[in-house]
Amino acid sequence: MTPLVSVIMAAYNAEKHISASIESVINQTYANFELLVINDGSSDRTQSIVEQFCKRDSRIKLINNDKNLFVIKSRNIGIENAKGKYLAILDADDLALPNRLEKQVEFLENNPNVFLIGSSAHIIDENNTICNNFIALTDYHELKRNILKNNLFYHSSILFRNEKVFYREKMIYSEDYDLILRLFSEGKKIVNLPDILISYRQTNHSLSKTKNRLVQWLFINKAREFYKERLSIGKDSYDAFNPQSFINIEDIHCPINKKDLLYAMKICFYRKDANQLKFLVKKYRKYYPISLDYLLYSLSSLNKNTFNLICKIYSKL
Incomplete structure (x- = not known):
């Protein structure tokens, strides 16, 4: 059966949290998905951990990059290989709440004019403790008015229609924001659900902290x-x-x-x-x-x- 949703997870040296991230996808209330894990030339146990999950669940597919190509290229490889009608992004240290895919798929199925949907989020630390909550702006017109001030979408929360829209690989450190702005400029309708559907992990060693x-x-x-x-x-x-x-x-x-x-x-x-x-x-x-x-x-x-x-x-x- 062709999966309706392709979850794309780029992973580089993610052994510490990737098991929990994969488990959060396996435990979804919505079952018709494939999980594409793109191992981006990791030097730790990331590959062997994902291989064990692949043996356990046939919906999980591992793609190994020969070398570290970085997250933008890895996500694009995921998009190239995705079979689903919808694409969901989840980073290898973040968590999807159990009803994430069910809620987002239901919304897009009932709203064919919407191209992409995000959500609110828990902000968690290394120990999964909730430190804060991000309450997403939900109105399309308000999002469009304010999108130049900040990126108003947590990228691990987005699910969008698979029309082979790729990330632009020269937009290092802002590929997610660039994607959102491109969709707005193309007239695509993109919104957030008010529901908290992911846990975004914020650590002292995360990419956003170290770059x-x-x-x-x-x-x-x-x-x-x-x-x-x-x-x-x-x-x-x-x-x-x-x-x-x-x-x-x-x-x-x-x-x-x-x-x-x-x-x-x-x-x-x-x-x-x-x-x-x-x-x-x-x-x-x-x-x-x-x-x-x-x-x-x-x-x-x-x-x-x-x-x-x-x-x-x-x-x-």
């Missing part, structure tokens, strides 16, 4: 720029985008677009990082002529009182 926050913000802002371009002219400049300029922003020899560099300088005030601002001012001077923007940022980086004042202003915005 360079400045680099993450640069990619998030680029996703917003692309969204505005699509609304304005019907397409964006993704094909010409070089993500290495963001990844290597702390390399003086790696050039970066002037607009993006100025944005990175502004982010230094949110991060209260005067040393990084000094470096970015130096980088600006290497590639671009002196301008008013340069003089303002240069003065701020050299004057501690001015820097602290601007940081205080930005913290209240």
Whole structure:
């Protein structure tokens, strides 16, 4: 029987939590699914753990990447191999509550005009203790009005129609937000259910905690720029985008677009990082002529009182 839902789980060195994540899928009240686990070149016991589950439940399929291709490519491999009418995302350290698939499938089956559905979420720690709750915004028009302020969807909660919509692989650290913004700009109706249907694990060692926050913000802002371009002219400049300029922003020899560099300088005030601002001012001077923007940022980086004042202003915005 062809599964109605394909659950896609990208996993890299996930031995600590992946068993609980897989169990949360097996224990769903909705049974007509396949679980595709994409083992992204893990060096720990992830592969052997998933193999044991595959022996136990034929609905679980393991796809092994020969090397670490990162989460975006792994999710796209999952989408390529998915047989279901619907695709559900669940990260290898998060948990699906028992009625997640049943609730979301029922909603999409009864609302053919909706393309994607998310949900509210528990925020849990390493020990599965609930630390907080994310109460999702549910109204489509309100979501669309506010989507440029924040990503209003917890990605492990989304379930959407399998129309072979893929993640854009250059949108590192913001591929989930970029996907949501692309769907909005294409006129797709996407909403959240108010129900708490997943537990999102937030730890000190999670990707969102360990990656360079400045680099993450640069990619998030680029996703917003692309969204505005699509609304304005019907397409964006993704094909010409070089993500290495963001990844290597702390390399003086790696050039970066002037607009993006100025944005990175502004982010230094949110991060209260005067040393990084000094470096970015130096980088600006290497590639671009002196301008008013340069003089303002240069003065701020050299004057501690001015820097602290601007940081205080930005913290209240």
